[in-house]
Amino acid sequence: MNQSVPLSLDLKHMIIDTLELEDVTPEDIDDHAPLFGEGLGLDSIDALELGLALQKRYGVTLDAEAEDTRRHFASLAALQALVEERRVN
Amino acid sequence: MEQLRLSEWLGWDPLREENATKDARLLPSDKPGVSLPAMLRRRLDNAGRATCDILAGLDPEARCPLIHASRHGDANFTLSMLKALANQEPLSPTRFSMSVHNATLGVHAIANHHYRPLQALGASGNEFNALLWEARGYLAEGHGAVVIVFSEGTLPGDYIDCTPHPGHACAVGLRLSLTQGRALVAEDATPGAAPTPLDIIDWLGGCSPRLAAAPGWRLEEA
Known part of the structure; x- marks a missing residue:
């Protein structure tokens, strides 16, 4: 990854590219809006895809059964906090 | 036995000029x-998207059983998953979830709140006749009309020369009933014929008088 790009923007690009979101730009993703359901409108398959992308890009491994996984995926800001805490790449 | 009748049809051929069919x-x-x-x-490639547009156009009120056939399905995604497995890489959950043959129908059904029967087929080159046989069964059960769609996506370069293919992505759909439209008249079989969506567009568009298949087909005179 490009270290000069802020993590928030890098995550937005990762989400858009990984999930093939048409006509969505980084500016369209509110840091604090829900990623799933009413917010960006992602679904459960997207959650799995994002989990894989986080592992590949930042070395962050998530347990799909863990209670706090839902919290980490609540918004872009929550995802950013997760990556900052656990990243190995 | 009552004959199948063609009420309406739609095609998608990105390389054909609109005036190329009569x-x-x-x-x-x-x-x-x-x-x-x-x-x-x-979630869909262009052939899948066109298939959904055809289904929506021929069954706008989501009342008909829908049958979709593709000889190869989304071969690009399938091959990319096989390559990932060969390289011991994790599979994309999205690609895996869409790798079933009825994925396109599922996406259409979700988008259009369609709750009638759905069926996906592959028939090693005999897709069109397989679609007709299955449609005939739904009509015999009492459904007023059935929509069938036959599509092919782009073929990965690795597979070219290994299997018959129309050469580019394309799709064609027909709404069939027992009461409305021109009858499909069975003709002698052409052994080995494997009509593609492009052949069916040519036939329905009037560019060829009959469809070479086993059995072959022509349309009753209007």
Whole structure:
């Protein structure tokens, strides 16, 4: 990854590219809006895809059964906090 | 036995000019998928998107059983998953979830709140006749009309010369009933014929008088 790009923007690009979101730009993703359901409108398959992308890009491994996984995926800001805490790449 | 009748048809052929058929019912070639919301459209390739547009056009009120056939399915995604497995890489959950043959019908059904029967077929080159046989069964059960769609996506370069293919992505759909439209008249079989969606568009559009298949087909005179 490009270290000069802020993590928030890098995550937005990762989400858009990984999930093939048409006509969505980084500016369209509110840091604090829900990623799933009413917010960006992602679904459960997207959650799995994002989990894989986080592992590949930042070395962050998530347990799909863990209670706090839902919290980490609540918004872009929550995802950013997760990556900052656990990243190995 | 009552004959199948063609009530309506639509085609999608991105390389064909609109005036290339005498009876043009070709969907716009660019940006297929207008019948789908963006969040569902992203899951399908162009052939899948065109298939959904054809289904929506021929069954706008979501009342008909729908049957979709593709000889190869989404071969690009399938091959990319096989390559990932060979390289011991994790599979994309999205690609895996869409790798079943009825995925396109599923996306269409979600987008259009379609709750009638759905069926997906592959028939090693005999897709068109397989679609007709299955449609005949639904009509015999009492459904008023059935919509069938036959599509092919682009073929990965690794598979070219290994299997018959129309050469580019394309799709064609027919709404069939026992009471409305021109009858499909069975003709002598052409051994080994494996009609593609492009052959069916040629036939329905009037560019060829009969469809070479086993059995072959012509349309009753109007």
